[in-house]
Amino acid sequence: NQPALARVRSLIDLVHWRDPKKSGVVFGVSLLLLLSLAAFSVISVVSYLLLALLCVTISFRIYKSVIQAVQKSNDGHPFKALMEKDVTVPPETFRKHVDVCLTHVNHVLKQMSRLFLVEDLVDSLKLAVVMWLLTYVGAVFNGITILILADILLFSVPPIYEKNKVRVISFSCKSCIVCFKKAFIVEVQIRDYITITSIIIINIAASSN
Numbered sequence: 001n002q003p004a005l006a007r008v009r010s011l012i013d014l015v016h017w018r019d020p021k022k023s024g025v026v027f028g029v030s031l032l033l034l035l036s037l038a039a040f041s042v043i044s045v046v047s048y049l050l051l052a053l054l055c056v057t058i059s060f061r062i063y064k065s066v067i068q069a070v071q072k073s074n075d076g077h078p079f080k081a082l083m084e085k086d087v088t089v090p091p092e093t094f095r096k097h098v099d100v101c102l103t104h105v106n107h108v109l110k111q112m113s114r115l116f117l118v119e120d121l122v123d124s125l126k127l128a129v130v131m132w133l134l135t136y137v138g139a140v141f142n143g144i145t146i147l148i149l150a151d152i153l154l155f156s157v158p159p160i161y162e163k164n165k166v167r168v169i170s171f172s173c174k175s176c177i178v179c180f181k182k183a184f185i186v187e188v189q190i191r192d193y194i195t196i197t198s199i200i201i202i203n204i205a206a207s208s209n
Helices: 002-015 020-039 042-071 091-116 121-140 143-163 165-208
Strands: none
Touching: 002 020, 002 143, 020 042, 020 143, 091 121
16 A cells, blocks of 8 residues: 555645646646547547657757767767666556456446446446536536536646645534534424424314314
Protein backbone atom coordinates (compact mmCIF):
# COMPACT_ATOMS: atom_id res chain seq x y z
CA ASN A 1 0.00 0.00 0.00
CA GLN A 2 3.01 2.30 0.26
CA PRO A 3 3.17 3.04 -3.50
CA ALA A 4 -0.57 3.76 -3.53
CA LEU A 5 -0.23 6.14 -0.57
CA ALA A 6 2.71 7.84 -2.28
CA ARG A 7 0.61 8.36 -5.43
CA VAL A 8 -2.26 9.77 -3.37
CA ARG A 9 0.10 12.21 -1.64
CA SER A 10 1.55 13.24 -5.00
CA LEU A 11 -1.96 13.89 -6.34
CA ILE A 12 -2.88 15.93 -3.25
CA ASP A 13 0.30 17.99 -3.59
CA LEU A 14 -0.46 18.47 -7.28
CA VAL A 15 -4.03 19.80 -6.86
CA HIS A 16 -3.00 21.95 -3.86
CA TRP A 17 -0.29 23.61 -5.99
CA ARG A 18 2.56 22.70 -3.61
CA ASP A 19 4.86 22.95 -6.64
CA PRO A 20 3.27 25.74 -8.76
CA LYS A 21 5.40 25.00 -11.82
CA LYS A 22 4.51 21.29 -11.90
CA SER A 23 0.82 21.91 -11.13
CA GLY A 24 0.64 24.64 -13.76
CA VAL A 25 2.13 22.37 -16.42
CA VAL A 26 -0.21 19.47 -15.58
CA PHE A 27 -3.27 21.74 -15.42
CA GLY A 28 -2.38 23.53 -18.66
CA VAL A 29 -1.64 20.33 -20.58
CA SER A 30 -4.75 18.53 -19.30
CA LEU A 31 -7.01 21.50 -20.03
CA LEU A 32 -5.49 21.98 -23.49
CA LEU A 33 -5.95 18.29 -24.23
CA LEU A 34 -9.61 18.33 -23.15
CA LEU A 35 -10.32 21.51 -25.13
CA SER A 36 -8.67 19.90 -28.16
CA LEU A 37 -10.84 16.80 -27.76
CA ALA A 38 -13.89 19.06 -27.56
CA ALA A 39 -13.01 20.70 -30.87
CA PHE A 40 -11.45 17.78 -32.79
CA SER A 41 -11.70 14.01 -32.96
CA VAL A 42 -9.53 11.74 -30.81
CA ILE A 43 -7.59 10.57 -33.88
CA SER A 44 -6.80 14.15 -34.90
CA VAL A 45 -5.70 15.15 -31.38
CA VAL A 46 -3.43 12.10 -30.99
CA SER A 47 -1.98 12.62 -34.48
CA TYR A 48 -1.25 16.31 -33.84
CA LEU A 49 0.36 15.53 -30.48
CA LEU A 50 2.61 12.85 -31.94
CA LEU A 51 3.43 15.08 -34.91
CA ALA A 52 4.38 17.94 -32.58
CA LEU A 53 6.59 15.60 -30.55
CA LEU A 54 8.27 14.34 -33.71
CA CYS A 55 8.86 17.91 -34.92
CA VAL A 56 10.55 18.78 -31.62
CA THR A 57 12.77 15.69 -31.53
CA ILE A 58 13.72 15.88 -35.23
CA SER A 59 14.49 19.61 -34.98
CA PHE A 60 16.64 19.06 -31.89
CA ARG A 61 18.43 16.14 -33.57
CA ILE A 62 19.23 18.24 -36.66
CA TYR A 63 20.30 21.19 -34.48
CA LYS A 64 22.71 19.06 -32.46
CA SER A 65 24.11 17.47 -35.63
CA VAL A 66 24.79 20.92 -37.13
CA ILE A 67 26.44 22.10 -33.89
CA GLN A 68 28.63 19.00 -33.77
CA ALA A 69 29.60 19.46 -37.42
CA VAL A 70 30.51 23.14 -36.88
CA GLN A 71 32.41 22.50 -33.66
CA LYS A 72 33.84 19.23 -35.01
CA SER A 73 32.94 17.46 -31.78
CA ASN A 74 32.07 13.82 -31.30
CA ASP A 75 29.31 13.99 -28.71
CA GLY A 76 27.23 11.31 -30.41
CA HIS A 77 23.47 11.01 -30.51
CA PRO A 78 21.74 13.71 -28.39
CA PHE A 79 19.17 11.19 -27.12
CA LYS A 80 21.69 8.45 -26.38
CA ALA A 81 21.11 8.55 -22.61
CA LEU A 82 17.35 8.28 -23.08
CA MET A 83 17.65 5.47 -25.63
CA GLU A 84 19.83 3.44 -23.26
CA LYS A 85 17.17 3.54 -20.54
CA ASP A 86 15.12 0.40 -20.07
CA VAL A 87 11.54 1.30 -21.01
CA THR A 88 10.24 -2.27 -21.04
CA VAL A 89 7.62 -3.32 -18.51
CA PRO A 90 8.75 -6.20 -16.25
CA PRO A 91 6.38 -9.20 -16.31
CA GLU A 92 5.96 -9.03 -12.50
CA THR A 93 4.85 -5.39 -12.66
CA PHE A 94 2.49 -6.12 -15.54
CA ARG A 95 0.91 -9.08 -13.75
CA LYS A 96 0.60 -7.04 -10.55
CA HIS A 97 -1.28 -4.23 -12.30
CA VAL A 98 -3.42 -6.73 -14.20
CA ASP A 99 -4.38 -8.43 -10.93
CA VAL A 100 -5.30 -5.07 -9.37
CA CYS A 101 -7.38 -4.09 -12.42
CA LEU A 102 -9.04 -7.53 -12.44
CA THR A 103 -10.00 -7.12 -8.77
CA HIS A 104 -11.65 -3.75 -9.50
CA VAL A 105 -13.39 -5.10 -12.62
CA ASN A 106 -14.79 -8.08 -10.71
CA HIS A 107 -16.00 -5.78 -7.92
CA VAL A 108 -17.74 -3.49 -10.44
CA LEU A 109 -19.34 -6.46 -12.23
CA LYS A 110 -20.58 -7.86 -8.93
CA GLN A 111 -22.08 -4.50 -7.93
CA MET A 112 -23.72 -4.07 -11.35
CA SER A 113 -25.20 -7.55 -11.13
CA ARG A 114 -26.48 -6.81 -7.62
CA LEU A 115 -28.04 -3.49 -8.66
CA PHE A 116 -29.54 -4.44 -12.03
CA LEU A 117 -30.91 -7.76 -10.77
CA VAL A 118 -32.52 -5.89 -7.83
CA GLU A 119 -30.92 -7.75 -4.96
CA ASP A 120 -31.70 -4.73 -2.78
CA LEU A 121 -34.72 -2.74 -3.98
CA VAL A 122 -33.65 0.49 -2.22
CA ASP A 123 -30.16 0.48 -3.80
CA SER A 124 -31.62 -0.26 -7.25
CA LEU A 125 -34.11 2.61 -6.85
CA LYS A 126 -31.27 4.93 -5.82
CA LEU A 127 -29.37 3.95 -8.97
CA ALA A 128 -32.49 4.56 -11.06
CA VAL A 129 -32.86 8.06 -9.57
CA VAL A 130 -29.19 8.83 -10.22
CA MET A 131 -29.45 7.63 -13.84
CA TRP A 132 -32.63 9.69 -14.30
CA LEU A 133 -30.86 12.81 -13.01
CA LEU A 134 -27.90 12.10 -15.29
CA THR A 135 -30.22 12.16 -18.30
CA TYR A 136 -30.91 15.83 -17.50
CA VAL A 137 -27.19 16.48 -17.01
CA GLY A 138 -26.46 14.80 -20.35
CA ALA A 139 -29.06 16.98 -22.05
CA VAL A 140 -27.18 20.10 -20.94
CA PHE A 141 -23.53 18.97 -20.99
CA ASN A 142 -21.66 16.39 -22.99
CA GLY A 143 -18.91 14.19 -21.55
CA ILE A 144 -16.00 16.40 -22.61
CA THR A 145 -17.63 19.51 -21.11
CA ILE A 146 -18.09 17.71 -17.78
CA LEU A 147 -14.44 16.59 -17.86
CA ILE A 148 -13.31 20.17 -18.57
CA LEU A 149 -15.38 21.50 -15.66
CA ALA A 150 -14.08 18.70 -13.41
CA ASP A 151 -10.48 19.51 -14.38
CA ILE A 152 -10.96 23.21 -13.61
CA LEU A 153 -12.66 22.46 -10.28
CA LEU A 154 -10.00 19.90 -9.36
CA PHE A 155 -7.21 22.46 -9.67
CA SER A 156 -9.12 25.49 -8.33
CA VAL A 157 -11.27 24.30 -5.40
CA PRO A 158 -8.50 22.77 -3.18
CA PRO A 159 -6.27 25.89 -3.05
CA ILE A 160 -9.30 28.17 -2.56
CA TYR A 161 -10.57 25.94 0.24
CA GLU A 162 -7.14 25.83 1.86
CA LYS A 163 -6.86 29.63 1.86
CA ASN A 164 -10.41 30.13 3.20
CA LYS A 165 -10.68 27.00 5.36
CA VAL A 166 -11.79 28.85 8.50
CA ARG A 167 -14.53 30.76 6.67
CA VAL A 168 -15.78 27.64 4.89
CA ILE A 169 -15.92 25.60 8.10
CA SER A 170 -17.70 28.42 9.92
CA PHE A 171 -20.22 28.81 7.09
CA SER A 172 -20.74 25.03 6.94
CA CYS A 173 -21.36 24.85 10.69
CA LYS A 174 -23.89 27.68 10.51
CA SER A 175 -25.60 26.03 7.53
CA CYS A 176 -25.74 22.69 9.37
CA ILE A 177 -27.28 24.36 12.44
CA VAL A 178 -29.93 26.05 10.29
CA CYS A 179 -30.68 22.75 8.51
CA PHE A 180 -30.95 20.89 11.80
CA LYS A 181 -33.33 23.54 13.15
CA LYS A 182 -35.50 23.34 10.04
CA ALA A 183 -35.50 19.55 10.15
CA PHE A 184 -36.46 19.61 13.82
CA ILE A 185 -39.32 22.04 13.13
CA VAL A 186 -40.57 19.89 10.24
CA GLU A 187 -40.33 16.76 12.40
CA VAL A 188 -42.31 18.43 15.20
CA GLN A 189 -44.94 19.62 12.74
CA ILE A 190 -45.28 16.14 11.24
CA ARG A 191 -45.49 14.59 14.70
CA ASP A 192 -48.21 17.10 15.72
CA TYR A 193 -50.09 16.44 12.50
CA ILE A 194 -50.00 12.67 13.09
CA THR A 195 -51.12 13.16 16.72
CA ILE A 196 -54.03 15.43 15.73
CA THR A 197 -55.07 13.06 12.94
CA SER A 198 -54.99 10.10 15.33
CA ILE A 199 -57.15 11.97 17.88
CA ILE A 200 -59.68 12.88 15.17
CA ILE A 201 -59.87 9.27 13.97
CA ILE A 202 -60.31 7.99 17.53
CA ASN A 203 -63.09 10.53 18.20
CA ILE A 204 -64.86 9.62 14.94
CA ALA A 205 -64.64 5.93 15.83
CA ALA A 206 -65.93 6.54 19.35
CA SER A 207 -68.86 8.67 18.15
CA SER A 208 -69.85 6.09 15.58
CA ASN A 209 -69.96 3.40 18.24
